[in-house]
Amino acid sequence: MAMIETKTEPMVLNMGPHHPSMHGVLRLIVTLDGEDVIDCEPVIGYLHRGMEKIAENRTNTMYVPYVSRWDYAEGMFNEAITVNAPEKLADIPVPRRASYIRVIMLELNRIANHLLWLGPFMADVGAQTPFFYIFREREMIYDLWEAVSGYRMVNNNYFRIGGVAADLPYGWVDKCEDFCDYFLPKVDEYERLITDNPIFRRRVEGVGTIGREDAINWGLSGPMLRASGVKWDLRKVDHYECYDDFDWEVQWETAGDCFARYLVRIREMRESVKIVRQALKGLPGGPFENLEAKRVAEGPKSEWAKNPDYQFIGKKIAPTFKIPKGEHYVRVESGKGELGIYIIGDDSVFPWRWKIRAADFNNLQVLPYLLRGVKVADIVAILGSIDVIMGSVDR
Amino acid sequence: MAEEAKQEGTQAEEQGDAKIVEAGKVSSWLTENGFEHESLEKDHSGVEVLKVDREFLLPFATALYAYGFNYLACQAAYDTGPGGDLVSTYHLLKLSDNADRPDEVRLKVFLPREDPKVPSVYWIWKAADWQERESYDMYGIVYEGHPNLKRLLMNEDWVGWPLRKDYISPDFYELQDAY
Numbered sequence: 105m106a107m108i109e110t111k112t113e114p115m116v117l118n119m120g121p122h123h124p125s126m127h128g129v130l131r132l133i134v135t136l137d138g139e140d141v142i143d144c145e146p147v148i149g150y151l152h153r154g155m156e157k158i159a160e161n162r163t164n165t166m167y168v169p170y171v172s173r174w175d176y177a178e179g180m181f182n183e184a185i186t187v188n189a190p191e192k193l194a195d196i197p198v199p200r201r202a203s204y205i206r207v208i209m210l211e212l213n214r215i216a217n218h219l220l221w222l223g224p225f226m227a228d229v230g231a232q233t234p235f236f237y238i239f240r241e242r243e244m245i246y247d248l249w250e251a252v253s254g255y256r257m258v259n260n261n262y263f264r265i266g267g268v269a270a271d272l273p274y275g276w277v278d279k280c281e282d283f284c285d286y287f288l289p290k291v292d293e294y295e296r297l298i299t300d301n302p303i304f305r306r307r308v309e310g311v312g313t314i315g316r317e318d319a320i321n322w323g324l325s326g327p328m329l330r331a332s333g334v335k336w337d338l339r340k341v342d343h344y345e346c347y348d349d350f351d352w353e354v355q356w357e358t359a360g361d362c363f364a365r366y367l368v369r370i371r372e373m374r375e376s377v378k379i380v381r382q383a384l385k386g387l388p389g390g391p392f393e394n395l396e397a398k399r400v401a402e403g404p405k406s407e408w409a410k411n412p413d414y415q416f417i418g419k420k421i422a423p424t425f426k427i428p429k430g431e432h433y434v435r436v437e438s439g440k441g442e443l444g445i446y447i448i449g450d451d452s453v454f455p456w457r458w459k460i461r462a463a464d465f466n467n468l469q470v471l472p473y474l475l476r477g478v479k480v481a482d483i484v485a486i487l488g489s490i491d492v493i494m495g496s497v498d499r
Numbered sequence: 500m501a502e503e504a505k506q507e508g509t510q511a512e513e514q515g516d517a518k519i520v521e522a523g524k525v526s527s528w529l530t531e532n533g534f535e536h537e538s539l540e541k542d543h544s545g546v547e548v549l550k551v552d553r554e555f556l557l558p559f560a561t562a563l564y565a566y567g568f569n570y571l572a573c574q575a576a577y578d579t580g581p582g583g584d585l586v587s588t589y590h591l592l593k594l595s596d597n598a599d600r601p602d603e604v605r606l607k608v609f610l611p612r613e614d615p616k617v618p619s620v621y622w623i624w625k626a627a628d629w630q631e632r633e634s635y636d637m638y639g640i641v642y643e644g645h646p647n648l649k650r651l652l653m654n655e656d657w658v659g660w661p662l663r664k665d666y667i668s669p670d671f672y673e674l675q676d677a678y
Contacts, residue, residue: 136516149652156637157662193543320569320594323626342600432543433573433590433605446575446590459575469629498652 107245114142117480121150125228125484128494131437132487134469136480144475144483146468151498159458162497164190164265165423168384172258174462175496180213181438183263188344188443189434190427190455191265199415201388202267203346208383209252209262209282210345210436211376215287216245217439218369218376221491225366226298229307234298241290245281251276265425267417277384277391284377284384299370308362312474312486315360322470325463326441327372330356331364338437350382362489369491372439389414427455440464440491460499464492523547525604528566534559536645539607546590546603553608553617560606560620563591568604570594571624576634581665584609585638591625610640619645637662 115136121128129150135143155174159167164187172179172188176416184206191198198206219242223235246256251273253260262269298304314324319332329336337354339347355371389395389408398408408414429450435444441463448457467490474486522530525547527540536559541547551559566592574589589606608617619642621627631642632651639660642648650657659666 150656151651152652154661318625322626323571323624323630336592336594336598341598430543432546434544435572442572444573446573446588448577457575457577459573459577461575463572465629466626469626473625 108328112138119483121147125224125488127224127487127492128497130468130487130492130494130497132483134480134483139479139481140155141475141478141480141483144472146471148468149498151494155499156460159455161454163423163453164425168263169259169261172260173495174460174499175438175440175464175493176258177444177493178213178217178439179258179260180209180262181217181436181443183260183290184210185402185434185436185438185445187263187265188363188436189432189447189458190425190449192434193430193432193447193449194265194425194428195267196266196421197418198267198345199388199418200346202415202416202418204383205268205272205416206263206389207345207347207350208380208387209249209268211379212245212248212280214376215373216242217491218373220243221369221439222294222366225485225488225491226304228484229304229305231298231301234294237290237294237297241287244286248280248283249278250274264417266419267415268404269417271395271416272392274393274396275391277387280380281384284381288374288377291370291377295370298366305363308366308485308489309359311362311478311482312489313359313361314470318470318473320361322473323466324441324470325466326437326439326491327365327368328441328470330354330466331368332360333358338435338442341460342435344436346383347379349386350379350384352378360474362485365489365491374425385424416421424453426451426453431457433461438463440493440496441467446457462499464490467497468492468497512625521667523567525549525563525602529559529562534562537614543607546605548605548607550607550609553610555625556606556608556620557618560589560623563604563606564623567593567602571620571626571630572603574620574627574630574634576638576640576662578662578664579609582612585612585615585640586610587634587640589620615640617641618643619648621645627656636660638665 117134117136120131121129131147133140133145138345158170168183168186171182174182219238223238226234249260250256253262290363314332316333335354335356340354352375354377355368357367395408395414402408429449429451431448433444433446435442443463444461446459447455450456475483526549537550539550542548559663565635570592571589572592578585578587587608592603593601610617613671617640619631629646629651632648634640635642635648636650636653637660649655
């Protein structure tokens, strides 16, 4: 037990679940000694909807619309892992074009996720302005998604076993390139505004530090892990989808504090733009306009219509697709870290077990450890730097 | 490597039965060092699955930790069916810089439904903290030695274990049956 410096009773303070800087419905029971935090207990579950239970009586086609509500800042990652799990269990091949489209969507989503992290995080440390800038850029990504899937933030319902639901619409590739050209200077703009701002620096440097060994032991992943000096990115580790085709770097930092996490995320946005650009350039079959024109000109028997590499989905699976007997654990590197599914198939249309390993659920459990001994004003800065979405923590 | 391969070969010859699972790398290492266990069939992505008795989970986990499995990626539980065993699983991997498809292994502990108790691995991998609490919450598996084992996602006064296969949702009726 810590020594009480103020020689008074410790104060127990309740924060949340309805609190503007709790990032959703998170409740913290904080024990304070004056300004110092002695202990903290997070209480979660306010947004628990039983997503694992729901999965147990939904076929994959029925379930995909639900999953963008786990982590509503990165619906595409949730959809990706939801189709990857049964797809890999049944060894269903994905056409190269579909794989490229998936990567484009995932990287756009990584940008959207980091943007939605940046705004509230800056608001947590007292800078409200970036909030409005990030929404300006994020709207562009949502416009792109609206064009491709019909929906903006959640419920894209775009991923399917064996590919994606629809090809990119007419002119989409150009628009996406425009977005990349537009967005990259905006990241520089954020950096000019934020990175060397003395108030921001003093607010986050050396705050919420976690070392390399502790980060691994606590099961952190994503930017939380990479900011603590571990060069670990599942896109490089697992070689899933077609990330090997692109030239990009894993971003990491060694300081392990809130500022390091900020740097990692900012740089990851740049890397994502790099990947999106390469993927657009290398998209098998080119933009949809090209495919359409070639198919009309050279006929349905031509390579343009037949070659599986140019399809947006492989053989379409039946609605009665049975998940084969067997089990495995698949994962993707989402914006927040390792998002995994432990699936057990039972040769039935429903999965026997659908365990969701959410990245921010595992990142959030380190919070009491990080908060012990800090000042009360640093609570929201540290919580903000973890990047939690309660829909995904509670599932 | 050569030794391991040889040992696997001899084991396979001795058994001479296609159904018996060949021991993988981690499994052979454990056997060499005197940790008796049963290898289950590898999972679909080729990850070794080891069946461990609950009495020996902690020595096993410590040995694997010392062997380099420093990262508990996923602790999960599942129900084998009404009346069947509950299972607590631990997906471990060797996390390092610039890793490329590192070693992975999954431990499974089968627990009788009447007495689902298993030691907590919290003291080895802190990552088990909330994951074990969630497994307790959903399946009623008691992780002995966990510092704060109480319900995580469900209300603290919830009765029953929602993800067990014999769980009946309270006060649930189909809307079409109500008139």
